[in-house]
Amino acid sequence: MSTSTAPRDAVDATSRARDLLGVSRLTNDSLTSWLHGLPGVDQVGCEARAAMLGTRSIKTTSKAWAIDTAISMIDLTTLEGADTAGKVRGLCAKALTPDATDMSTPRPAAVCVYGDMVPFAREVLGTSSGVNIAAVATAFPSGRASMAVKLADTRDAVANGADEIDMVIDRGAFLSGRYLDVFNEIAQVKEACGSARLKVIMETGELVTYDNVRRASWLSMLAGGDFIKTSTGKVSPAATLPVTVVMLEAVRDWLQLTGEMVGVKPAGGIRTSKDAIKFLVAVSEVAGDDWLDPHWFRFGASSLLNDLLLQRQRMRTGAYSGPDYVTDDSPSLY
């Protein structure tokens, strides 16, 4: 396993895709044949597999390990129109000290904010906290803007100091079969990222079928995404376990094909420790333990952190406390 923090080599995505597809020119037709040649996903079987993984019983020492691992994999997120510098500072303070009653609590992997909020996050997090700053870009969450705007959005976030970029794909293009457009979009954003790692949000809730999730996953990896991510959090359903299973199968098979590891980030709708542990079980049993590392697996979440902290306190003290015994730096406005 490699845990180097460098992003995937920004090789020319098009020439590598030509190699993998065995074609002299990358066209929409050649991409279509390749993506549609992937094995189908049977919905019933896929959901049954996810449900079975959800029955694993994780207790005592393995539960303690899973809780700490899950905390360290969180991209602590605020993506509201109402976000302010104050709210982002609060979120970052929480990331630095998730639980003031127990300083051994691991920090989350990153905070995830809009691009214009990156400087405020950097003020609090500095450069040596170990907590990365991820910024959403490319006209998040809809992705409905011209390529020039999307690239400018990306460059702006990177210039503000983002370590990671969470982009959205053009779901309209994907659903209408314009795979080459989606490919070019990702490849260009990847180039604009420079040394920042790129997470590709597929918005699986809008892709609807598992076949589409599998194809979008492969397309995103082919175009150079460092991570494949389920959702913006603005569309329901967001990160479901079966969708994540399909994505974990994709990164596992991609490693087999190319020797490269790609990360996975379910985001949206994962709120409880119990749910988070089910995802870790799926990571372990579907993709393998190499992915059980914040470099390769993330949770896009906000309220999940406090539930994990409550469970962590419960394991330490033997008693449940309550929501007022974990700090909440970003309570809802509404």
Next chain:
Amino acid sequence: MAKFEYAPAPESRAVVNLKPSYGLFIGGEFTESEGGSAFKSISPSSEEVLAEVTEASSADVDRAVDAARRAFTGTWGRMSGADRGKYLFRIARILQERAREFAVLESLDNGKPIRESRDVDVPLAAAHFFYHAGWADKLEYASLGPNPRPHGVVGQVIPWNFPLLMLAWKIAPALAAGNTVVLKPAETTPLTALLFAEVCQQADLPAGVVNIVTGAGATGQAIVDHPGIDKLAFTGSTGVGKMIARAIAGTRKKATLELGGKAANIIFDDAPIDQAVEGIVNGIFFNQGHVCCAGSRLLVQESIAEEVEARLKRRLSTLRVGDPLDKNTDVGAINSKAQLQRITELTAAGEAEGATRWSPECELPSKGFWFRPTVFTGVSQTHRIAQEEIFGPVLSVLTFRTPHEAVAKANNTPYGLSAGVWTEKGSRILWMADQLRAGVVWANTFNKFDPTSPFGGYKESGYGREGGRHGLEAYVTTGDTK
């Protein structure tokens, strides 16, 4: 080595209250045997003795059949269907309420993982009682023929692979149709049937409607040969099924036989591969392969054989073999020493005949009866492991080139209980289902059971159906009153 080690998560045994010894459940009470002996039921995962059980004598079987006859001519035979339904609903509810107790006891006595007894055996057993409770007052509308009525006293002999579930498959339709029952559970797994006897008492089921006589082959033989039995229902090996068919030839006894299988699980090159791999695993490693309809022959299209094999092996290396009561166990213990010997012998024959043997690395407990999940590749139709029912966690992999070849190979067996077809092409599923001589054909899934769906075999896999409206037919006689 693994980062994410699952800590032991054992289900508590405290919920089960076993008596040191059990008598026979005859006429609504536990009674001492008349001249029978005793045997021990052990836990196959630890060889620990769980309880002492009675081996019923033929005099005991006489008493049980008499009790069943009295119940049939007395209370049960005269009761309205609606009232019979109430008792069946009550039994179903009690099974649900005591589900954990049944699941733990089943895993202790049988060796199967608690995940399966908890999520499959016990809920399905309750579902069979619920389903048949609904039929009890609607038999005239089930298209069974004119004037459907019960046979009388039904003798039932069930196997050790799904002890409670097979009991439910047998008892629920028999009672719904108005019959009374003498049932013999398998000698290695009698305990959930005895717990079910307690449920009958708890439900105030009239005395003698259900009688449970424990024992081995001789007790079963006494039931089969008993002149007071009107109908027999048997699930078990083809060998014993043939003996039963011979024994009742020329008598007025009716019979349904659900026997062995050597099912083909057929994977086409356009199959949903990841789910097909799950289906292969579920097909042969569910319940340690102790399943008559297990997908023990994998027929995979040659063009994807290597890929499927690689994916299957990777998946098998994540199977968790061990303590049946651990909630994370996927594969439990082999049910008995005798069965372990049979599996060992047949797998040795597979190697001797030239097939390539593979098992994932996994530690096996030192006590009890255990067998690693095993895959044989390079298997031919002529190999014993492709022909004989192994009834264990052993998969034989064969290949085919065309749909016709797949059908020919799948049908080239004396058995015909089940088959699986994996392809994204709907028309091919329908064509295959039409061609396959198997009682159940699963499409893009395997080992799915439901009380509304009939189950049964072609050829040496037996005759008659269980479950659904078709299963009811076996428990009624129709036409003019004799």
